[in-house]
Amino acid sequence: MSTTQANKIEIIKAPTTKINEVDFENLNFGSVFTDHLFECDFKNGEWQNPTIKPYAPFMMDPSSRVFHYGQAIFEGMKAYKDDNNDIWLFRPDENIKRFNSSAVRMAMPEVPEQLFTEGLNQLLKLDEAWIKKGLGNTLYIRPFMIATGFGVVANPSDEYKFMIILSPAKAYYSGExxxxxxxxxxxxxxxxxxxxxxxxxxxxxxxxxxxxxxxxxxxxxxxxxxxxxxxxxxxxxxxxxxxxxxxxxxxxxxxxxxxxxxxxxxxxxxxxxxxxxxxxxxxxxxxxxxxxxxxxxxxxxxxxxxxxxxxxxxxxxxxxxxxxxxxxxxxxxxxxxxxxxxxxxxxxxxxxxxx
Structure with missing residues (x-):
């Protein structure tokens, strides 16, 4: 795996892509994910080590507070690609604002808007092949934050993980x-x-x-x-x-x-x-x-x-x-x-x- 730096975000590229295994005409919403994800950890009172890396499971301590006291928030956004292959977001400032409002209510640290924006933009550029052109084709964006501090005492965590994962999606039809x-x-x-x-x-x-x-x-x-x-x-x-x-x-x-x-x-x-x-x-x-x-x-x-x-x-x-x-x-x-x-x-x- 190659490692580079982009705007202070470490980028670790996946050695291969799984995009050729995906049937983009028959997608179950939220079940297929792109090659990479973004993550950043909150420790010692600050956000650190922003990284884009291959999408994969990760290990957590069984006593992590998210499992016991439910400190977990998320957002839902979409990216679109026009006929000129340009990538667009829809009102991302509103999602970032609401994400941080949720964080405050759940006694979690806010994510700086620049960190959120840079992490998302770099991730979208890296996995842009997953954003298909055409009306109804979108890339669903799921930013989320979980409490990763360990211990089962009923207090807010002192450590958190902020992540963004991406999932290609077709137009969502729920029927009648x-x-x-x-x-x-x-x-x-x-x-x-x-x-x-x-x-x-x-x-x-x-x-x-x-x-x-x-x-x-x-x-x-x-x-x-x-x-x-x-x-x-x-x-x-x-x-x-x-x-x-x-x-x-x-x-x-x-x-x-x-x-x-x-x-x-x-x-x-x-x-x-x-x-x-x-x-x-x-x-x-x-x-x-x-x-x-x-x-x-x-x-x-x-x-x-x-x-x-x-x-x-x-x-x-x-x-x-x-x-x-x-x-x-x-x-x-x-x-x-x-x-x-x-x-x-x-x-x-x-x-x-x-x-």
Whole structure:
């Protein structure tokens, strides 16, 4: 293996590539990874030894705090390649800001923006062959940080590992999605960690989602922890409701993640002249809307799927099907956003960043 220096980042190149073993037309989301990863360790109060090296398992002490007290955060981003073979990111500053906000909430050290950016950019340049051109082809980026300090005393760790791994992805199609509105389980609570992108938030969703799956539903729409009357998120995504010709979504809070796709869709809708409201949506309002015809669409918004239309929902053992419409605002916004991300149309917001 050859070793070089690039902007103080040590680069250890893999002796061979596994790219020729990958069927890029048939990718299971998040299951195939590129040849290299980026890592940097936090020890003695500072970040040190930033390295890009071959993707491989690594050893950890069994008493590492991440295993016992759950100090783990992550982000989800994507890279795109245009027809000129230029690589683009979409609003990476927002992901970095949210990553460090999550770190603060979980009593973890923030990652300097320059370190994050340089590590990611160098990694993307090294593995750029994995970023395929064409609408729907992307490279999913997973930055994460875990507590690596050893010992089972219930205190924050004094050592951490920051890593970035890359996974090629096709357009994410989830098919027809039916959701179950939560009556008992909650994703997050006031004063909790719902606004942090931390591993435990997602682990806590698996059980109630598995119960919904057994009943024939793909996801759960989470309600507030206090009254279970306010609709908050859909599965692992922010959720939007189209009532007549107005889009409504819950405001961000301690319970709701400040989604990058969410805020982008809001700004795009405003630019397109679509009425939008950030307010609480009640379960009762949803049921009234489906009965009187004012509820037109429900869709989730997130990095993986961008926009995921919802076919119908169930509440208190009653199922409600949404009408089939031709003028879907969800699909219009999805097309405009993905075209912008792939540089097929102009970016009037300045969100796309060239590597």
């Amino acid at each position: 999605v039916k959701v179950l509105i939560a009556e008992h389980f909650s994703r997050a609570a006031n004063g909790g960690i719902g606004a942090a992108k931390t591993a435990g938030n997602y682990a806590g969703q698996f059980y109630p989602t598995s119960l919904a799956n057994k009943e024939g539903f793909q996801q759960v729409i989470w309600t507030d922890d206090a009254t279970h009357t306010k609709l908050e998120e859909a599965g692992t995504m922010n959720v939007f409701f189209r009532i007549n010709d107005t889009l409504v979504t819950a405001p961000t809070s301690e319970r709701i993640l400040d989604g990058v796709t969410r805020k982008s869709l809001i700004d795009m809708a405003k630019r397109e002249g679509i009425a939008i409201e950030e307010r609480s949506v009640l379960v009762s309002e949803l049921i009234e809307g489906i009965k009187d015809g004012s509820l037109k669409e429900i869709f989730g918004a997130g990095t993986a799927a961008v926009v995921s239309p919802i076919k119908g929902f169930a509440y208190k053992e009653e199922y409600f099907e949404l009408p089939k419409i031709e003028d879907s605002i969800a699909l219009q916004l999805k097309e405009k956003l993905t075209n912008m991300q792939h540089k097929l149309t102009e970016d009037p917001f300045g969100w796309t960043v060239k590597i």
